[in-house]
Amino acid sequence: MTPARRGQWQTAAEVLTQVSRRPGITRAAVARELRLSTSSATEVTAKLRDVRLLAEAPAPSQGRGRPTTLLRAHPQGPVALALDLRQSNWRSAVVALDGTFLSQTDRRHRTRRAEVVLDHLHRAVREAQEQYGERLQAVGLAVPGTLRDNRLLLQASAPEWFEMDLEIVTVGTGVSLLAGNDATLSGVAEARTGAAVGAGTALHLIIEAGIGGTLLIDGVPVLGASGAAGEFGHTPFGDRSRQCLCGARGCWNLEIDGRALAHHLHDPDPDDPHAYTEAILQRTDPTARRAVERVATAIAAGIAGLVNSHDPDVVTLGGLAVPLRAAAPEAFEATYLEGLMTFRRPTPPPIRTAAHQADGPLRGAAALALDHLTSEQAVATWAAAQ
Structure with missing residues (x-):
C-alpha cells in the first residue's frame, strides 16, 4: 500500500x-x-x-x-477479539467497530500451566476466525503482569506464567496481536467511556494482587521506553526492610493488598491475596478493622505521592481499592490530603470509583484492538480488499 x-x-x-x-x-x-x-x-x-x-x-x-x-x-465489517487473562479465569468478547460486544464468554482455568492457558486462548482465536473469517482483523489481550514485546515478564501471583510468550495466542492465524497490561487497559477504558472521560491527564489505579495502573494523557496511556510503565506497585512507598518478588525493596505492593493485611494480622502470606482481602473485609473485629485501616491509609498516602508527581485532573480507582477505601473513608481522606503538597489541598484532584469494574480490562483490550482497526493503514488495507 x-x-x-x-x-x-x-x-x-x-x-x-x-x-x-x-x-x-x-x-x-x-x-x-x-x-x-x-x-x-x-x-x-x-x-x-x-x-x-x-x-x-x-x-x-x-x-x-x-x-x-x-x-x-457495518454488519459485514471488520471485528476484533478482546481477551482478558486473569488469575482464575479468562474472558473473551467479539467487538464491532463501534465498540459493540457481539458475543461474550467467561471460562475458569482448570490449570494455570502456561502451555494450557495459551492453548485455550489460541483456540478462542481460531473459533472466532472460523465464525467471522477474514472479518477478524485483530486480537486485543489484557494480561496481569509486566509486558515487553508480547512477553509476560513478571506475574507475582502466578509464577507459572513468568516469561510466557503471548505470540502463541495468534500464531498461524495471520491476525494481529496487541497485548497490554490489564491495569493499563482498565485505565484506557475509563478514559474512553468511564469515570475519566474528558480528563486531559488522568491517573488510574487498580488493586488485585498488588497495585497497577497507568497515567493517561488525552486518553492515551504513557507506556515508557519499553512499554512497561505503570508499575506503580513497585515504587518505594513501603518498608525498605522487605523485599518484593520483583527484586526491589520497599515496594508499595507489600503495603496495600492481602499480603499487607496478613502481615499486620501475623498470618502467613496468602496464596490468593485477592480472596484473602475479601475475607478480611467481611470481618468486624477491631483487629481486622485496624489492619484494614492501615492498608487503606497506605493506599491513600501513595496516591498523594503520585498526584504530587504527575499532576492529574482526576484519579480513578478500581478493583479492591474501592472496598478498602470504603472500609476506612475518614482515615483514607485525611491521609490523602495530608500527603498532598500545600498548594494542591484547596482543590485536590477528585478520586472517583471506576465505572468499568469487572469488565475494565476486557473493554480496554477491545479499545486497543479497535485503535488498530481504525488506523489509516488498516482502513486502507480493508478498503482495498473489498
Whole structure:
C-alpha cells in the first residue's frame, strides 16, 4: 500500500476513530468534532458504507434543523477479539467497530500451566476466525503482569506464567496481536467511556494482587521506553526492610493488598491475596478493622505521592481499592490530603470509583484492538480488499 493510497483514507480513519470511542455518535457530531462541512461528512460516510465499514440509521429527532444519522459498525465489517487473562479465569468478547460486544464468554482455568492457558486462548482465536473469517482483523489481550514485546515478564501471583510468550495466542492465524497490561487497559477504558472521560491527564489505579495502573494523557496511556510503565506497585512507598518478588525493596505492593493485611494480622502470606482481602473485609473485629485501616491509609498516602508527581485532573480507582477505601473513608481522606503538597489541598484532584469494574480490562483490550482497526493503514488495507 503506497503512502498516497493510504492518504486517501485519513479523514475516514478519523471518522471511524470517533465512532469506536463514542458509541452512538451521530454524523453531525462527528462533523463538529472533526470540523468537517456537512457535505464532506456525508461524502466520507458514504465512502465508508461502500466498503462495509459503516452503517447509518436515522437519529431521533432533535426538533428543528437538518436530520442526521447514527453511525454504527457495518454488519459485514471488520471485528476484533478482546481477551482478558486473569488469575482464575479468562474472558473473551467479539467487538464491532463501534465498540459493540457481539458475543461474550467467561471460562475458569482448570490449570494455570502456561502451555494450557495459551492453548485455550489460541483456540478462542481460531473459533472466532472460523465464525467471522477474514472479518477478524485483530486480537486485543489484557494480561496481569509486566509486558515487553508480547512477553509476560513478571506475574507475582502466578509464577507459572513468568516469561510466557503471548505470540502463541495468534500464531498461524495471520491476525494481529496487541497485548497490554490489564491495569493499563482498565485505565484506557475509563478514559474512553468511564469515570475519566474528558480528563486531559488522568491517573488510574487498580488493586488485585498488588497495585497497577497507568497515567493517561488525552486518553492515551504513557507506556515508557519499553512499554512497561505503570508499575506503580513497585515504587518505594513501603518498608525498605522487605523485599518484593520483583527484586526491589520497599515496594508499595507489600503495603496495600492481602499480603499487607496478613502481615499486620501475623498470618502467613496468602496464596490468593485477592480472596484473602475479601475475607478480611467481611470481618468486624477491631483487629481486622485496624489492619484494614492501615492498608487503606497506605493506599491513600501513595496516591498523594503520585498526584504530587504527575499532576492529574482526576484519579480513578478500581478493583479492591474501592472496598478498602470504603472500609476506612475518614482515615483514607485525611491521609490523602495530608500527603498532598500545600498548594494542591484547596482543590485536590477528585478520586472517583471506576465505572468499568469487572469488565475494565476486557473493554480496554477491545479499545486497543479497535485503535488498530481504525488506523489509516488498516482502513486502507480493508478498503482495498473489498
